[in-house]
Amino acid sequence: MQSAPKRLLVVDDEPDIxxxxxxxLEDEGYTVVTSDKGEYLEQLHNGxxxxxxxxxxxxxxxxxxEIVKYLKSQEETKHIPVIMFSAHPSAxxxxxxxxxxxxxxxxFDIDVLLAKIAQYL
Amino acid sequence: xxxxxxxEQSTQLQAHLIELAHDAIIVRDQxxxxxxxxxGAEELYGWAAQEAIGKVTHELLQTGFxxxxxxxxxxxxxxxxxxxxxxxxxxxxxxxxxxxxxxITRNSPNLPSAILEINRDITERKRRERENREQNRQLAAxxxxxxxxxIGKTREGIITSWNRAAERMYGYSAExxxxxxxxxxxxxxxxxxxxxxxxxxxxxxxxxxxxTARLRKDGTIIPVSVTISxxxxxxxxxxxxxxxxxDITERKRxxxxxxxxTEISKVLSSTLDYQETxxxxxxxxxxxxxxxxxxxxxxxxxxxxLIELAHKDPEQVRWALxxxxxxxxxxxxxxxxxxxxxTGQSELYAExxxxxxxxxxxxxxxxxxARQIGYSSVMIVxxxxxGKTVGVVSFVATESGKxxxxxxxxxxxxxxxxxxxxxxxxxxxxxxxxxxxxLDIILQGVADGIIVYGSDSRIIYANEAAAQMTGYTSIxxxxxxxPLGIVDSYELIDEQGQPFVRSQLTHLRVLAGEAEAQATIGxxxxxxxxxxxxSLLKSRPVVDESGEISMVITIIxDITERMMVxxxxxxxxxxxxxxxxxxxxxxKGFTNVxxxxxxxxxxxxxxxxxxxxxxxxxxxxxxxxxxxxISRMQSGKLALRAETFELDALIDETVENVQAATSTHQLLxxxxxxxxxxxxxxxxxxxxINLLTNAIKYSPRADKVIVRLFRDGDPEQAIVSxxxxxIGIDKTHHQKIFERFYQVTDPEEKTYPGLGIGLxxxxxxxxxxxxxxxxxxxKGKGTTFFVALPLQRLDEIQTVTRKEDEGLNAERS
Numbered sequence: 035m036q037s038a039p040k041r042l043l044v045v046d047d048e049p050d051i052x053x054x055x056x057x058x059l060e061d062e063g064y065t066v067v068t069s070d071k072g073e074y075l076e077q078l079h080n081g082x083x084x085x086x087x088x089x090x091x092x093x094x095x096x097x098x099x100e101i102v103k104y105l106k107s108q109e110e111t112k113h114i115p116v117i118m119f120s121a122h123p124s125a126x127x128x129x130x131x132x133x134x135x136x137x138x139x140x141x142f143d144i145d146v147l148l149a150k151i152a153q154y155l
Numbered sequence: 156x157x158x159x160x161x162x163e164q165s166t167q168l169q170a171h172l173i174e175l176a177h178d179a180i181i182v183r184d185q186x187x188x189x190x191x192x193x194x195g196a197e198e199l200y201g202w203a204a205q206e207a208i209g210k211v212t213h214e215l216l217q218t219g220f221x222x223x224x225x226x227x228x229x230x231x232x233x234x235x236x237x238x239x240x241x242x243x244x245x246x247x248x249x250x251x252x253x254x255x256x257x258x259i260t261r262n263s264p265n266l267p268s269a270i271l272e273i274n275r276d277i278t279e280r281k282r283r284e285r286e287n288r289e290q291n292r293q294l295a296a297x298x299x300x301x302x303x304x305x306i307g308k309t310r311e312g313i314i315t316s317w318n319r320a321a322e323r324m325y326g327y328s329a330e331x332x333x334x335x336x337x338x339x340x341x342x343x344x345x346x347x348x349x350x351x352x353x354x355x356x357x358x359x360x361x362x363x364x365x366x367t368a369r370l371r372k373d374g375t376i377i378p379v380s381v382t383i384s385x386x387x388x389x390x391x392x393x394x395x396x397x398x399x400x401x402d403i404t405e406r407k408r409x410x411x412x413x414x415x416x417t418e419i420s421k422v423l424s425s426t427l428d429y430q431e432t433x434x435x436x437x438x439x440x441x442x443x444x445x446x447x448x449x450x451x452x453x454x455x456x457x458x459x460x461l462i463e464l465a466h467k468d469p470e471q472v473r474w475a476l477x478x479x480x481x482x483x484x485x486x487x488x489x490x491x492x493x494x495x496x497x498t499g500q501s502e503l504y505a506e507x508x509x510x511x512x513x514x515x516x517x518x519x520x521x522x523x524x525a526r527q528i529g530y531s532s533v534m535i536v537x538x539x540x541x542g543k544t545v546g547v548v549s550f551v552a553t554e555s556g557k558x559x560x561x562x563x564x565x566x567x568x569x570x571x572x573x574x575x576x577x578x579x580x581x582x583x584x585x586x587x588x589x590x591x592x593x594l595d596i597i598l599q600g601v602a603d604g605i606i607v608y609g610s611d612s613r614i615i616y617a618n619e620a621a622a623q624m625t626g627y628t629s630i631x632x633x634x635x636x637x638p639l640g641i642v643d644s645y646e647l648i649d650e651q652g653q654p655f656v657r658s659q660l661t662h663l664r665v666l667a668g669e670a671e672a673q674a675t676i677g678x679x680x681x682x683x684x685x686x687x688x689x690s691l692l693k694s695r696p697v698v699d700e701s702g703e704i705s706m707v708i709t710i711i712x713d714i715t716e717r718m719m720v721x722x723x724x725x726x727x728x729x730x731x732x733x734x735x736x737x738x739x740x741x742x743k744g745f746t747n748v749x750x751x752x753x754x755x756x757x758x759x760x761x762x763x764x765x766x767x768x769x770x771x772x773x774x775x776x777x778x779x780x781x782x783x784x785i786s787r788m789q790s791g792k793l794a795l796r797a798e799t800f801e802l803d804a805l806i807d808e809t810v811e812n813v814q815a816a817t818s819t820h821q822l823l824x825x826x827x828x829x830x831x832x833x834x835x836x837x838x839x840x841x842x843x844i845n846l847l848t849n850a851i852k853y854s855p856r857a858d859k860v861i862v863r864l865f866r867d868g869d870p871e872q873a874i875v876s877x878x879x880x881x882i883g884i885d886k887t888h889h890q891k892i893f894e895r896f897y898q899v900t901d902p903e904e905k906t907y908p909g910l911g912i913g914l915x916x917x918x919x920x921x922x923x924x925x926x927x928x929x930x931x932x933x934k935g936k937g938t939t940f941f942v943a944l945p946l947q948r949l950d951e952i953q954t955v956t957r958k959e960d961e962g963l964n965a966e967r968s
Contacts, residue, residue: 048737048740048741050738050741050744050745051737051740051741051744054741054744054745054747054748055744057748058744058747058748061751121732121733121734121736121737121740122733123780124794140736140737140739140740141736141739141740141742141743141772141776142740142743143743144743144744144747
């Protein structure tokens with residue numbers, strides 16, 4: 035990747051997941067902004083709008099699908115591709131209904147995740 | 156001269172008269188020689204005048220004299236006129252009877268006298284008279300000898316004839332009766348009947364078969380049917396009436412008995428209540444047939460139990476019951492009721508004499524009582540039920556003075572038989588009622604709801620539990636409301652939470668032909684969608700002899716508790732699996748982070764260990780997934796996402812993926828199905844992965860697995876088989892390996908670890924696709940698993956939204 039690094043926003047309430055995703059995704063050359071639950075909006079403009087957003091379906095205190103619905107309803111963010119993930123494989127349908135472009139069941143294969151991210155950027 | 160002329164004229168006139176007369180006119184002289192023979196004589200006797208004249212009359216006509224010829228001659232000699240009947244012989248030989256008048260004529264004392272006779276033919280009249288006499292004689296004999304009492308009487312009612320049958324019937328002899336009024340034989344209360352009858356008779360009407368009663372000489376009344384006809388004289392005037400009576404005592408009796416038996420039958424069939432039945436019979440018997448009526452049952456030990464005692468006076472009944480207490484029946488008594496009970500033979504005591512009372516009384520006191528009762532006549536007949544004597548029925552005549560005879564006994568026996576049958580029916584009914592009550596008590600005590608539906612799906616029976624489970628306040632409420640027996644205030648849902656279609660109610664399915672039907676129903680309060688109760692319905696038909704469904708029995712088992720526990724368990728497993736997957740996700744993530752580090756450092760060994768770690772994490776993930784699946788299958792919540800796909804392509808993809816992960820075996824694909832299948836591609840893929848990994852796992856010494864694709868069966872199915880060349884599975888396990896948590900353990904062979912759930916999950920998934928899964932194998936020969944899927948579109952597959960995660964929002968905080 036020769037051009038300016040793409041920015042990714044990762045929203046999950048699990049610090050461990052946020053941590054390894056940050057390590058791996060930065061290793062892959064992305065600029066990564068992470069957020070656990072509520073403060074994602076503050077992080078949204080952190081260094082400019084992200085090129086892709088990863089959101090967990092179930093967040094403590096906040097439904098990831100509500101976040102996606104909001105982002106997809108906003109003029110400035112609705113074009114940003116969203117990939118959701120969940121430990122409930124059956125959540126895919128509702129995730130897609132909320133507006134997510136893609137879905138990944140936890141635990142996921144890192145290679146599959148990277149392939150999907152690349153697909154949308 | 157003038158005188159001579161006159162005489163001449165007169166003589167001529169006489170001659171003309173003689174010729175013109177119809178009667179035979181004959182003149183004979185003193186010697187009896189015929190001198191004159193007129194035309195009438197010629198016609199009567201057949202001889203012409205010239206043949207007769209000159210002959211002696213009596214010789215020619217062979218005159219027959221009523222007394223003697225001398226008597227006639229001497230009578231004539233007195234100069235008187237003689238009249239009488241004579242018989243003559245005609246020329247043709249026939250005899251004629253004539254009415255004859257003869258007179259001797261003397262013109263002058265000196266002249267010889269002549270005898271003039273005029274004969275009139277009365278042969279025909281005499282014949283008719285004789286015939287009439289004969290007829291009358293015969294008729295009289297007929298009337299006299301008739302068995303039917305025939306009485307003749309005048310218009311005024313005076314008896315004119317009275318035949319022997321009348322003597323027998325009324326007890327009066329003809330001498331006693333004739334000349335007296337017919338009201339003699341009219342009962343006092345029917346004296347006015349005569350006038351009424353006579354009025355009709357005088358109008359010329361006949362009274363046919365008029366039923367009335369007559370009074371005998373001995374004062375008894377006999378029922379009769381009489382025919383009374385007018386008697387006319389020869390001028391057609393009504394002079395009296397005949398009275399022909401039939402004794403209808405027997406007919407009346409038969410009629411009354413028939414009527415009585417009809418009434419008895421009506422009474423006996425009107426109720427199945429023991430006491431009421433007997434009381435009704437007693438009301439008919441007393442006082443018509445008896446003054447006292449008693450029914451007693453006899454037990455096996457010969458002991459009597461009085462179950463009915465009737466008399467028109469209840470005071471008397473109380474008295475008799477008290478007596479009975481004091482003087483119970485001696486079962487060993489040689490006569491009376493005990494004997495009837497022993498022999499089953501009726502006893503008739505047409506007349507109870509004082510000697511009999513003396514003979515049967517055990518002591519003075521009893522004798523005095525017996526005399527006080529005033530027995531007149533007694534009948535005791537067996538009470539018969541199903542061919543056995545179960546008691547006795549007594550008919551006792553006292554104040555009525557009735558005398559029973561054989562005909563009464565026949566009627567009494569019939570009453571005994573019918574009452575026996577009715578009592579037996581009442582007993583059977585009571586027993587049936589009791590056993591039904593007992594059964595009902597049992598069924599009411601059962602915790603499960605029980606509903607019995609008729610073939611028209613109406614509720615025949617339901618216990619309280621059934622009413623409560625289906626939301627009714629009572630069985631009555633339930634039976635009254637609707638035939639389906641499920642309340643409207645609930646919305647029914649199935650296990651998947653979908654609206655339950657009423658036509659799928661189990662009893663309706665059984666009525667539609669299913670041998671047995673089962674359904675799980677959740678009851679949700681209308682509007683809330685949240686089930687408050689769950690029940691498992693099982694229905695089975697009750698089939699009658701002709702093979703038709705006569706009833707459907709539905710058992711409703713409350714499974715609310717189980718469903719709630721299951722639901723909590725599902726939620727728990729779902730949550731647990733989520734909780735487990737989250738750390739695995741982190742583990743896999745950090746493994747990947749490490750892999751990147753070690754790759755940069757070129758630590759091949761470290762990378763190898765990390766790859767093993769990652770593979771084990773994947774296995775762990777699969778196991779968690781399996782557990783979740785099992786839980787869902789158990790609660791019927793395994794949802795399928797059906798789509799149409801190419802089966803061959805799925806197999807290719809699956810084989811490729813599994814091949815990529817194994818280096819020990821070569822996976823070979825043979826044949827094609829060319830089939831499109833409608834189903835959950837991911838789930839079916841899971842089945843084939845399971846079969847392939849098993850095949851590799853259980854054939855450690857082999858180096859290949861053959862996957863065959865083909866079509867077979869009727870209807871045609873797409874079949875995928877996976878064959879390994881491993882240790883094989885003994886036949887005894889072929890069915891069980893598809894059961895949950897079943898593992899083939901073999902002391903000789905190595906036991907393969909695992910949860911024993913893979914094949915169970917696979918077979919469940921295949922079953923949900925209306926497919927079939929089976930195995931062919933024998934020990935040491937390798938194993939082939941088959942999965943057959945129907946080719947037609949599987950519209951039945953449920954494409955229910957997976958919704959278990961929704962409930963988790965609340966769980967996790």
